[in-house]
Amino acid sequence: MAAPRSGAPRDGGGRSGGRPPRRRSAFTPPKKVRLRDGEGTPLAPASTSGEAAEPHREDGERLQKVLARAGFGSRRACEALISGGRVRVDGEIVHEQGVRVDPASQVIHVDGRRLQLDETKLTLVLNKPRGVVSAMSDPEGRRDLSEFTAEHSQRLYHVGRLDYETEGLLLLTNDGELAHRLTHPSFEVDKTYVCRFDAPGGAPRGLVKALREGVELEDGLARADRARVLAQDGREAVVEVTLHEGRNRIVRRMFASQGFELTALMRTRIGPVLLGDLPTGATRELTGRELGTLMAEVGL
Missing domain, CATH: 3.30.2350.10 (Pseudouridine synthase)
Structure with a gap:
Protein backbone atom coordinates (compact mmCIF):
# COMPACT_ATOMS: atom_id res chain seq x y z
CA MET A 1 0.00 0.00 0.00
CA ALA A 2 1.51 3.27 -1.12
CA ALA A 3 2.00 5.77 1.66
CA PRO A 4 0.11 9.05 1.38
CA ARG A 5 2.01 12.08 0.22
CA SER A 6 3.01 14.45 2.95
CA GLY A 7 5.04 17.56 3.58
CA ALA A 8 2.71 20.15 2.02
CA PRO A 9 1.88 23.11 4.27
CA ARG A 10 -1.51 23.05 6.01
CA ASP A 11 -2.24 26.69 5.42
CA GLY A 12 -1.22 29.64 3.36
CA GLY A 13 1.41 30.99 5.77
CA GLY A 14 4.93 31.83 4.70
CA ARG A 15 4.11 32.78 1.10
CA SER A 16 5.43 35.83 -0.63
CA GLY A 17 2.26 36.10 -2.73
CA GLY A 18 -0.12 34.27 -5.04
CA ARG A 19 -2.03 31.06 -4.48
CA PRO A 20 -0.32 28.00 -3.01
CA PRO A 21 0.62 25.19 -5.39
CA ARG A 22 -1.96 22.55 -6.29
CA ARG A 23 -1.75 19.38 -4.27
CA ARG A 24 -2.34 15.85 -5.45
CA SER A 25 -4.74 13.57 -3.65
CA ALA A 26 -3.18 11.84 -0.67
CA PHE A 27 -5.54 8.95 -0.84
CA THR A 28 -7.18 6.68 -3.38
CA PRO A 29 -9.86 4.35 -1.97
CA PRO A 30 -9.40 0.62 -2.78
CA LYS A 31 -10.89 -0.08 -6.20
CA LYS A 32 -12.70 -3.17 -4.95
CA VAL A 33 -15.04 -1.06 -2.77
CA ARG A 34 -18.40 -0.53 -4.46
CA LEU A 35 -21.31 1.03 -2.61
CA ARG A 36 -24.70 0.41 -4.15
CA ASP A 37 -26.58 3.49 -5.29
CA GLY A 38 -29.42 4.33 -2.97
CA GLU A 39 -28.79 1.45 -0.56
CA GLY A 40 -31.17 1.83 2.35
CA THR A 41 -32.58 5.07 1.01
CA PRO A 42 -36.23 5.60 2.07
CA LEU A 43 -38.65 6.65 -0.62
CA ALA A 44 -40.90 9.64 -0.12
CA PRO A 45 -44.62 8.90 0.06
CA ALA A 46 -46.65 9.94 -2.92
CA SER A 47 -47.90 13.46 -2.68
CA THR A 48 -51.51 13.96 -1.69
CA SER A 49 -53.64 16.87 -2.72
CA GLY A 50 -57.01 16.12 -1.11
CA GLU A 51 -59.52 15.78 -3.92
CA ALA A 52 -58.46 13.97 -7.06
CA ALA A 53 -57.27 16.33 -9.77
CA GLU A 54 -57.02 15.78 -13.50
CA PRO A 55 -53.27 15.66 -14.29
CA HIS A 56 -53.64 16.22 -18.04
CA ARG A 57 -52.73 19.69 -19.38
CA GLU A 58 -53.79 20.09 -23.00
CA ASP A 59 -51.05 22.61 -23.77
CA GLY A 60 -48.41 20.73 -21.76
CA GLU A 61 -45.53 18.42 -22.64
CA ARG A 62 -45.82 14.65 -23.03
CA LEU A 63 -45.13 12.98 -19.70
CA GLN A 64 -42.71 10.40 -21.14
CA LYS A 65 -40.64 13.22 -22.68
CA VAL A 66 -40.43 14.97 -19.30
CA LEU A 67 -39.30 11.73 -17.65
CA ALA A 68 -36.66 11.10 -20.32
CA ARG A 69 -35.28 14.61 -19.88
CA ALA A 70 -35.06 14.01 -16.13
CA GLY A 71 -32.79 11.02 -16.73
CA PHE A 72 -35.19 8.06 -16.51
CA GLY A 73 -34.02 6.43 -19.73
CA SER A 74 -35.30 6.22 -23.28
CA ARG A 75 -38.81 7.14 -24.36
CA ARG A 76 -39.73 3.46 -24.40
CA ALA A 77 -38.37 2.97 -20.88
CA CYS A 78 -40.35 5.97 -19.65
CA GLU A 79 -43.51 4.63 -21.29
CA ALA A 80 -42.97 1.41 -19.34
CA LEU A 81 -42.75 3.39 -16.10
CA ILE A 82 -46.09 5.02 -16.89
CA SER A 83 -47.90 1.82 -17.93
CA GLY A 84 -46.55 0.12 -14.80
CA GLY A 85 -48.27 2.64 -12.55
CA ARG A 86 -44.98 3.95 -11.17
CA VAL A 87 -45.59 7.61 -12.03
CA ARG A 88 -47.78 10.07 -10.12
CA VAL A 89 -48.72 13.57 -11.21
CA ASP A 90 -50.13 15.80 -8.48
CA GLY A 91 -50.70 12.66 -6.41
CA GLU A 92 -52.60 10.77 -9.10
CA ILE A 93 -51.24 7.59 -10.69
CA VAL A 94 -50.99 7.98 -14.45
CA HIS A 95 -51.35 4.95 -16.77
CA GLU A 96 -52.16 6.59 -20.10
CA GLN A 97 -49.35 7.38 -22.53
CA GLY A 98 -50.97 10.49 -24.01
CA VAL A 99 -51.00 12.55 -20.82
CA ARG A 100 -49.44 15.98 -21.12
CA VAL A 101 -48.11 17.86 -18.09
CA ASP A 102 -46.77 21.25 -17.10
CA PRO A 103 -43.41 20.64 -15.33
CA ALA A 104 -43.39 24.21 -14.01
CA SER A 105 -46.65 23.91 -12.06
CA GLN A 106 -47.20 20.19 -11.41
CA VAL A 107 -45.51 17.79 -8.99
CA ILE A 108 -44.27 14.53 -10.50
CA HIS A 109 -43.04 11.47 -8.58
CA VAL A 110 -41.48 8.27 -9.94
CA ASP A 111 -41.35 5.37 -7.49
CA GLY A 112 -41.93 7.90 -4.71
CA ARG A 113 -39.07 10.16 -5.80
CA ARG A 114 -39.96 13.70 -6.70
CA LEU A 115 -38.58 15.10 -9.93
CA GLN A 116 -36.76 18.42 -9.70
CA LEU A 117 -37.86 20.11 -12.91
CA ASP A 118 -36.98 23.69 -12.04
CA GLU A 119 -34.28 24.49 -14.58
CA THR A 120 -33.04 27.41 -12.48
CA LYS A 121 -31.97 24.99 -9.74
CA LEU A 122 -28.53 23.36 -9.94
CA THR A 123 -26.91 20.80 -7.67
CA LEU A 124 -23.35 19.61 -8.28
CA VAL A 125 -21.06 16.96 -6.86
CA LEU A 126 -17.50 18.20 -6.33
CA ASN A 127 -14.55 15.94 -5.56
CA LYS A 128 -12.85 18.46 -3.29
CA PRO A 129 -9.06 18.18 -3.25
CA ARG A 130 -6.93 18.38 -0.14
CA GLY A 131 -5.67 21.87 0.58
CA VAL A 132 -8.92 23.62 -0.35
CA VAL A 133 -11.07 25.50 2.17
CA SER A 134 -14.82 24.86 2.18
CA ALA A 135 -15.70 28.45 1.40
CA MET A 136 -16.31 30.52 -1.71
CA SER A 137 -13.53 32.91 -0.74
CA ASP A 138 -10.66 32.90 1.73
CA PRO A 139 -9.09 35.98 3.35
CA GLU A 140 -5.77 34.10 3.66
CA GLY A 141 -5.56 33.52 -0.07
CA ARG A 142 -5.81 29.75 0.08
CA ARG A 143 -7.53 27.76 -2.63
CA ASP A 144 -11.32 27.90 -2.23
CA LEU A 145 -14.45 26.51 -3.85
CA SER A 146 -14.88 29.39 -6.29
CA GLU A 147 -12.14 27.76 -8.36
CA PHE A 148 -14.54 24.93 -9.22
CA THR A 149 -17.72 26.94 -9.91
CA ALA A 150 -16.45 29.64 -12.26
CA GLU A 151 -18.14 28.08 -15.32
CA HIS A 152 -21.59 28.25 -13.71
CA SER A 153 -23.59 31.46 -13.77
CA GLN A 154 -25.70 30.44 -10.76
CA ARG A 155 -24.59 31.51 -7.31
CA LEU A 156 -23.81 28.20 -5.62
CA TYR A 157 -23.38 27.38 -1.95
CA HIS A 158 -21.60 24.45 -0.34
CA VAL A 159 -23.76 22.00 1.61
CA GLY A 160 -21.83 21.48 4.83
CA ARG A 161 -18.06 21.46 4.95
CA LEU A 162 -15.00 19.29 4.59
CA ASP A 163 -11.84 20.05 6.54
CA TYR A 164 -8.93 21.70 4.73
CA GLU A 165 -7.03 18.39 4.69
CA THR A 166 -10.09 16.23 3.90
CA GLU A 167 -10.99 15.41 0.33
CA GLY A 168 -13.95 13.90 -1.45
CA LEU A 169 -17.63 14.48 -1.99
CA LEU A 170 -19.03 17.96 -1.39
CA LEU A 171 -22.40 19.11 -2.70
CA LEU A 172 -22.81 22.58 -4.22
CA THR A 173 -26.29 23.95 -4.88
CA ASN A 174 -28.44 27.04 -5.29
CA ASP A 175 -31.46 25.21 -3.85
CA GLY A 176 -31.72 26.76 -0.40
CA GLU A 177 -34.41 24.41 0.94
CA LEU A 178 -32.52 21.31 -0.14
CA ALA A 179 -29.30 22.62 1.42
CA HIS A 180 -31.07 23.46 4.68
CA ARG A 181 -32.61 20.02 5.00
CA LEU A 182 -29.42 18.17 4.12
CA THR A 183 -27.55 19.94 6.91
CA HIS A 184 -30.34 19.86 9.50
CA PRO A 185 -29.71 17.14 12.13
CA SER A 186 -33.39 16.09 12.22
CA PHE A 187 -33.10 14.46 8.77
CA GLU A 188 -30.04 12.38 9.73
CA VAL A 189 -28.63 11.96 6.22
CA GLY A 271 -27.16 9.67 1.31
CA PRO A 272 -27.80 8.12 -2.12
CA VAL A 273 -25.14 10.23 -3.89
CA LEU A 274 -21.82 8.51 -4.58
CA LEU A 275 -18.46 10.07 -5.39
CA GLY A 276 -17.66 7.18 -7.71
CA ASP A 277 -14.69 7.71 -10.03
CA LEU A 278 -15.08 11.48 -10.34
CA PRO A 279 -11.54 12.90 -10.68
CA THR A 280 -10.10 15.11 -7.98
CA GLY A 281 -11.15 18.71 -8.55
CA ALA A 282 -13.89 17.78 -11.03
CA THR A 283 -17.63 18.46 -10.76
CA ARG A 284 -20.71 16.83 -12.24
CA GLU A 285 -24.42 17.58 -12.08
CA LEU A 286 -26.64 15.19 -10.14
CA THR A 287 -28.74 12.92 -12.33
CA GLY A 288 -32.51 13.13 -12.12
CA ARG A 289 -32.62 9.82 -10.23
CA GLU A 290 -29.99 10.94 -7.73
CA LEU A 291 -31.68 14.25 -7.11
CA GLY A 292 -35.11 12.69 -6.75
CA THR A 293 -33.84 10.12 -4.25
CA LEU A 294 -31.93 12.78 -2.32
CA MET A 295 -35.01 15.00 -2.14
CA ALA A 296 -37.12 12.07 -0.95
CA GLU A 297 -34.63 11.34 1.80
CA VAL A 298 -35.14 14.82 3.25
CA GLY A 299 -38.89 14.91 2.74
CA LEU A 300 -39.13 17.06 -0.40
Missing part, protein backbone atom coordinates in the same frame (compact mmCIF):
# COMPACT_ATOMS: atom_id res chain seq x y z
CA ASP A 190 -25.78 9.50 6.52
CA LYS A 191 -22.31 10.01 5.09
CA THR A 192 -19.55 7.52 4.35
CA TYR A 193 -15.82 8.17 4.80
CA VAL A 194 -12.74 6.15 3.96
CA CYS A 195 -9.98 6.64 6.54
CA ARG A 196 -6.28 5.80 6.29
CA PHE A 197 -3.87 5.66 9.22
CA ASP A 198 -0.54 4.14 10.24
CA ALA A 199 -1.09 0.72 11.81
CA PRO A 200 2.07 -1.39 12.19
CA GLY A 201 0.82 -4.92 12.59
CA GLY A 202 -2.64 -4.07 11.27
CA ALA A 203 -5.76 -2.47 12.67
CA PRO A 204 -6.54 -3.59 16.24
CA ARG A 205 -9.36 -6.10 16.45
CA GLY A 206 -11.36 -3.94 18.80
CA LEU A 207 -11.21 -0.73 16.72
CA VAL A 208 -14.24 -1.38 14.51
CA LYS A 209 -16.26 -2.59 17.49
CA ALA A 210 -15.39 0.55 19.46
CA LEU A 211 -16.42 2.81 16.58
CA ARG A 212 -19.75 1.01 16.24
CA GLU A 213 -20.51 0.98 19.96
CA GLY A 214 -19.46 4.58 20.43
CA VAL A 215 -16.47 6.51 21.72
CA GLU A 216 -16.45 9.35 24.22
CA LEU A 217 -15.44 12.76 22.85
CA GLU A 218 -15.22 16.07 24.66
CA ASP A 219 -18.67 17.00 23.32
CA GLY A 220 -20.36 13.66 23.98
CA LEU A 221 -20.66 10.12 22.67
CA ALA A 222 -19.99 9.56 18.96
CA ARG A 223 -21.07 6.35 17.26
CA ALA A 224 -20.59 5.05 13.72
CA ASP A 225 -23.66 3.54 12.10
CA ARG A 226 -21.39 1.15 10.21
CA ALA A 227 -17.65 0.47 10.21
CA ARG A 228 -15.42 -2.09 8.49
CA VAL A 229 -11.79 -2.67 7.62
CA LEU A 230 -11.19 -2.33 3.87
CA ALA A 231 -7.46 -3.03 3.67
CA GLN A 232 -4.29 -3.43 5.73
CA ASP A 233 -0.75 -4.46 4.89
CA GLY A 234 1.10 -4.42 8.21
CA ARG A 235 2.09 -0.77 7.84
CA GLU A 236 -1.18 1.04 7.17
CA ALA A 237 -4.87 0.28 7.49
CA VAL A 238 -7.93 1.62 5.68
CA VAL A 239 -11.28 1.68 7.47
CA GLU A 240 -14.65 2.77 6.11
CA VAL A 241 -17.13 4.42 8.48
CA THR A 242 -20.68 5.63 7.96
CA LEU A 243 -22.38 8.03 10.34
CA HIS A 244 -25.14 10.61 10.25
CA GLU A 245 -23.69 13.14 12.66
CA GLY A 246 -22.04 16.30 11.42
CA ARG A 247 -20.04 17.56 14.38
CA ASN A 248 -16.79 19.38 13.64
CA ARG A 249 -13.99 16.98 12.64
CA ILE A 250 -15.95 14.12 14.17
CA VAL A 251 -14.32 11.32 12.15
CA ARG A 252 -10.78 12.46 12.91
CA ARG A 253 -11.64 12.87 16.59
CA MET A 254 -13.20 9.42 16.81
CA PHE A 255 -10.01 7.80 15.54
CA ALA A 256 -7.85 10.06 17.71
CA SER A 257 -9.78 8.85 20.76
CA GLN A 258 -8.52 5.36 19.94
CA GLY A 259 -4.93 6.51 19.47
CA PHE A 260 -4.85 6.88 15.69
CA GLU A 261 -4.15 10.04 13.70
CA LEU A 262 -5.60 9.86 10.21
CA THR A 263 -3.12 10.38 7.41
CA ALA A 264 -5.87 10.67 4.79
CA LEU A 265 -9.63 11.10 4.92
CA MET A 266 -12.06 11.00 1.99
CA ARG A 267 -15.85 11.33 1.95
CA THR A 268 -17.32 8.95 -0.63
CA ARG A 269 -21.08 9.18 -0.12
CA ILE A 270 -23.85 11.51 1.07
